[in-house]
Amino acid sequence: MTQTAKTPAAGHSSAARFVGQSVRRREDAALITGRATFTDNIMLPGTLHMAVLRSPLAHARIRGIDARPARALSGVVAVLTGEDLAGEFAIGLPCGWPVTEDIKIPDHPPLARGEVNHVGDGVAVVLATDAGTAYEALGLVEVDYEDLPAVVDIEAALEPGAPLVHEELGTNHCYTWPLAVGDVDAAFAQADVVVEGRYVQQRVLPSAMEPRAVVVNPEPVGGAFTVFTSTQVPHFVRDLLALICGVPDSKIRVVAPDVGGGFGSKLNVYAEEALAFALARRFGKPVKWTETRSENHVATTHGRGQIQRIAVAATREGKILGMRVELLADMGAYLQLLTPGIAVFGAFTYCGLYDFGAYSFECKGVFTNLTPTDAYRGAGRSEAAYAHERIMDDLARELGMDPAEVRLRNLIPPFSEPRTVPSGVMYDSGDYERCMRRAMELVGYDELRAEQRRRREAGEVVQLGIGIGNFTESGGLSPSKVAAGVRLQSGGWEAATVRMTVGGKVEVVTGTSPHGQGHETVWAQIAADALGVHPDDVEVLHSDTAIAPFGRDTYGSRSLPVGGVAVHVAAGMVAAKARAIAAHLLEAAEDDLEFHGGRFSVAGTSGPGITIQEVALAASLASNLPEGMEPNLTADHHFDPPNFTWPFGTHICVTEVDTQTGRVGIHRYVAVDDCGPIVNPAIVEGQLHGGIAQGVAQALYEEAGYDAAGNPTTGTLADYRIPTAMDLPVFTLDQTVTPSPTNPMGVKGIGESGAIGSSPAVVNAVIDAVAHLGVTHLDMPVTPEKIWRAVSRAGNTASTRQPGSTHRREAGHGGDQL
Known part of the structure; x- marks a missing residue:
């Protein structure tokens, strides 16, 4: 549920009819009536079903595979091992983001050859005439394993003599990526107080409603392939399957049907897509694979997985002089498409919204015998916000100041043009104090502090906690050019084509690939306003590389500030061409024309004018066009922004914590976000709902657990705790509007903001409720048991300090490294 604060709407041009309005999502009717088409719904004639035999061990040598009993099962077409399929692949699964020149990248074949490196690593593949037979055959394949020591802990992985995940690399160290701005040692030497924190970002499972699935159809003539896959990135799948399987990309069409969520986990090209492609090519028949939920827990990438030292x-007045960050980032067993870059991507936002003079960052990537990590909603930036907001609360406690006051003293002043921040990058625009004070006003901050003091003085069992989550994020993933040492490989541009048909309707082709974000609705609003039509007259085409051959797809809060802006510019180009033709047909100067409600007319006259639909017909007939003008109303645009966009916000969570049981209830939750001008408020609200839910889930519930041997302890949804709607509070949402100067719409993106601001707000609120009892450190997920044990250990003594939480040093003791 949501409560929306009553504030003035964001300002928009008086010409806007639909942008800024909560136009109902056109995508929803099919989804809620069961008429959507997901990949698993696709059944082509003659389809063979694929199943993957997965390692039950985290680390082992494969001494032999006996597939004879499985091959003898009726309905089984083939059982193939990694050795059998080695000739099908030109390269292994690639890493698309090598963050340093000396990064270590292990071979990653689609099926393991000789050694498995995590539970769930593919060992063999079965192809059968039906899915049931394929999975039955898996149980008949016998694998002789030689167990090897497993590497599970990322700190222990770097110790001398630790077992190696990949012996041929000679180390579990993947890379070290440093960044330094200003004189950090001097800042620490001059400080009155130094506060240190060690925080853990536990692994989490993206848990999309729809697990992954793929269907590959070999065309009978011409040697082409159509790949249907549940992905966020159909263009990446096309391009990388071409490389992996040695096929020209012109022979591969990739279609993403309706996709039931991704949250970053479908921002990848997986082994199963390559295997299905190779098998369809080998056997000349369609091949289908649908992931089970248990497979999803071990074969789809995990999120987070970091140890943060900040x-x-x-x-003494609370003004920050400098910051140091050191990360250990869990790569898992292999590098998936973006694995090494996720932690590095957060390097530029550990400084948050705060203004100080010196900053250093170092990230070490570490291999473990666990499922690979990769993007998860808020990738890199969520982890950064968690660390800087936890340390801000720790600093406030050390100084005896209110956490809000410490933040307000350090916020970057308002700015409307790009400015350099402590991490060395340029934020686009911001008014952080206005946003934070609005959140404090909505939550009733002073009144809550008074109530907190009352409960503490009364010694009540249920204590009140208030947690703040300030953040900014590098959204609108861009630009294409290398910036600040980040070796972005994907490019930040996005493509759009806008055309008016002979019948006067509008077609928009976008390179973005939505999976719940509402692109069809929003892109139609943008085009409708530009062209003077109704959104119902705009068709938005996407997620098919045959229709939209150019695109960089959907992730990183980039869809609107890159893809939507491309649509805006292309639609403007069509409108400009239509104006030129209308002026020609009306025998008037372009500057004399007015355009209202889809009709051109000459200003100051009572003439009939001409509709844009009539212009479209004239452009198609091409019999009376201005000299040198090409027929048809159509325009292509590739928008390549000059910078990221930097949405920001303040989230405030109010918790009630039962000090006798550790039970946490969220009493209030307020989020004030700034994503620039809003195109569709209802969609922004929905994005915030989902993001906040995921941040709350990481803070209180979710953790992908492993035992010391690398066996998953959360292999099913019975073990992995995902909150329901009943576990979530009412959200009070509000916005400030600070346009970005990096694009003509001024928009910034909102898809990940909720997941970034929420987890620090929740954890800070829980700790704030029990800090007076001596509990100043808890790691996520903050379960009732953890809270109860911490309160019990503290013995209700306010002077007790949790080991490993914070450390105070007076000035003059040097600037020692963490």
């Missing part, structure tokens, strides 16, 4: 140097 320190801030400050004056």
